Amino acid sequence: NAGVMQNPRHLVRRRGQEARLRCSPMKGHSHVYWYRQLPEEGLKFMVYLQKENIIDESGMPKERFSAEFPKEGPSILRIQQVVRGDSAAYFCASSPGENTGELFFGEGSRLTVL
Amino acid sequence: AQSVSQHNHHVILSEAASLELGCNYSYGGTVNLFWYVQYPGQHLQLLLKYFSGDPLVKGIKGFEAEFIKSKFSFNLRKPSVQWSDTAEYFCAVNQWRSYIPTFGRGTSLIVHP
Numbered sequence: 001n002a003g004v005m006q007n008p009r010h011l012v013r014r015r016g017q018e019a020r021l022r023c024s025p026m027k028g029h030s031h032v033y034w035y036r037q038l039p040e041e042g043l044k045f046m047v048y049l050q051k052e053n054i055i056d057e058s059g060m061p062k063e064r065f066s067a068e069f070p071k072e073g074p075s076i077l078r079i080q081q082v083v084r085g086d087s088a089a090y091f092c093a094s095s096p097g098e099n100t101g102e103l104f105f106g107e108g109s110r111l112t113v114l
Numbered sequence: 115a116q117s118v119s120q121h122n123h124h125v126i127l128s129e130a131a132s133l134e135l136g137c138n139y140s141y142g143g144t145v146n147l148f149w150y151v152q153y154p155g156q157h158l159q160l161l162l163k164y165f166s167g168d169p170l171v172k173g174i175k176g177f178e179a180e181f182i183k184s185k186f187s188f189n190l191r192k193p194s195v196q197w198s199d200t201a202e203y204f205c206a207v208n209q210w211r212s213y214i215p216t217f218g219r220g221t222s223l224i225v226h227p
Contacts, residue, residue, distance in 0.1 A: 004157075031213065033214070035217070040123075040219070041219060042120075042204065042217055042218055042219035042220045043158075043204060043217040043220070044217075045214055045216070045217075048213060048214055055213070056213070056214060091157070091158065093158075095213075097213075099208075099211055099212065099213045100146050100165065100208065101146045101148065101206065101207075101208020101212065101213075101214075101215040102146070102148065102160065102163060102208075103158075103206075103215065104160075105150075105157045105158040105159070106157055107156065107157040108157060
């Protein structure tokens with residue numbers, strides 16, 4: 001599914017730096033989700049956003065992580081002062097907002113923290 | 115909180131073998147159910163879904179899944195796997211009228227030619 005675009009695909013950061021991951025949803029989709037995938041742990045929900053609104057951020061760590069989905073432009077997941085434990089694949093998904101639970105995923109951004 | 119369990123974390127099969135991957139969930143109300151597949155280096159893509167109706171659902175590439183409400187299960191099956199089925203398989207459950215599906219841990223399937 002080439003509809004959900006994520007970039008960068010791979011990002012390397014040193015401890016203490018900032019990481020910004022971007023996601024453009026499928027055309028016509030107004031709902032964006034971020035999931036984190038750690039080895040042997042599957043997909044963990046982080047945050048659910050609509051345009052200009054954070055709807056549910058119950059899966060986001062309380063510190064250093066933030067997300068936004070502005071009126072114009074992609075959704076951004078921002079990780080400040082990265083630590084080695086932040087190394088993971090971060091997947092963005094979008095939906096048209098019909099609350100069926102069906103999501104359309106991007107190819108993911110793999111963050112490596114040195 | 116709702117949880118989704120995939121009991122088989124790693125499965126190794128030979129081509130032409132039959133496949134069944136288990137998925138159980140904890141929520142007792144109405145649910146929508148999904149299986150996603152993630153081929154190596156690719157994004158997750160929908161394999162099949164169940165919203166209502168016939169509990170035996172057929173998806174792409176010869177996969178099917180059966181919803182058994184009494185067992186809170188949605189197991190994935192394929193009668194004869196191929197090498198190209200090597201991938202990670204995720205079960206997901208969405209509570210009725212929820213916007214946030216819960217995913218299982220995933221099952222890594224390796225099919226030897």
